[in-house]
Amino acid sequence: xxxxxxxxxxxxxxxxxxxxxxxxxxxxxxxxxxxxxxxxxxxxxxxxxxxxxxxxxxxxxxxxxxxxxxxxxxxxxxxxxxxxxxxxxxxxxxxxxxxxxxxxxxxxxxxxxxxxxxxxxxxxxxxxxxxxxxxxxxxxxxx
Amino acid sequence: xxxxxxxxxxxxxxxxxxxxxxxxxxxxxxxxxxxxxxxxxxxxxxxxxxxxxxxxxxxxxxxxxxxxxxxxxxxxxxxx
Numbered sequence: 001x002x003x004x005x006x007x008x009x010x011x012x013x014x015x016x017x018x019x020x021x022x023x024x025x026x027x028x029x030x031x032x033x034x035x036x037x038x039x040x041x042x043x044x045x046x047x048x049x050x051x052x053x054x055x056x057x058x059x060x061x062x063x064x065x066x067x068x069x070x071x072x073x074x075x076x077x078x079x080x081x082x083x084x085x086x087x088x089x090x091x092x093x094x095x096x097x098x099x100x101x102x103x104x105x106x107x108x109x110x111x112x113x114x115x116x117x118x119x120x121x122x123x124x125x126x127x128x129x130x131x132x133x134x135x136x137x138x139x140x141x142x143x
Numbered sequence: 144x145x146x147x148x149x150x151x152x153x154x155x156x157x158x159x160x161x162x163x164x165x166x167x168x169x170x171x172x173x174x175x176x177x178x179x180x181x182x183x184x185x186x187x188x189x190x191x192x193x194x195x196x197x198x199x200x201x202x203x204x205x206x207x208x209x210x211x212x213x214x215x216x217x218x219x220x221x222x223x
Contacts, residue, residue: 110223134153
């Protein structure tokens with residue numbers, strides 16, 4: 001299951017989808033919205049995705065992970081739209097016969113997703129806003 | 144040839160619309176398309192990176208843009 005959704009992520013469904021009777025481990029990564037950035041309070045984040053390509057890039061990441069680790073199941077759900085601090089932005093679950101593989105695969109999937117999936121977020125502060133990682137001067141904001 | 148270009152994230156804000164219609168000569172490469180966009184929208188060149196996707200796949204600079212391709216501007220990504 002690969003899902004890009006505007007609705008709150010159903011973490012249990014992600015876990016259930018990834019689970020397998022043959023697995024001795026289900027590893028789950030949950031990404032949440034942090035309340036501060038550059039020492040300032042984040043009011044909310046605006047997430048946006050090139051949905052069809054994001055799904056296809058995530059599929060490639062899963063295929064690569066499945067070649068490197070013996071995965072029995074997997075599921076990914078990524079939220080888009082407006083998210084407040086504390087809300088879940090992404091949930092990833094993978095299962096494998098032994099725990100080490102599921103830890104490594106899960107870390108690989110979130111790291112590669114952050115690097116390749118066409119998904120963007122804008123931080124909204126009290127005094128401005130900023131697309132995360134877009135510009136060389138990270139601390140720059142404008143009103 | 145006429146090409147539609149989707150713009151996301153900060154590129155959508157710089158261009159001021161979600162989709163841009165461009166008239167490009169046949170045989171235009173991805174690199175040439177980027178150069179032309181930088182000419183029209185200098186703020187794009189100040190981004191940390193700018194990739195072009197063709198038909199939902201990251202394209203290399205030497206690749207040719209074809210009519211009816213789905214072209215998209217991919218500024219630095221920040222999922223997760």
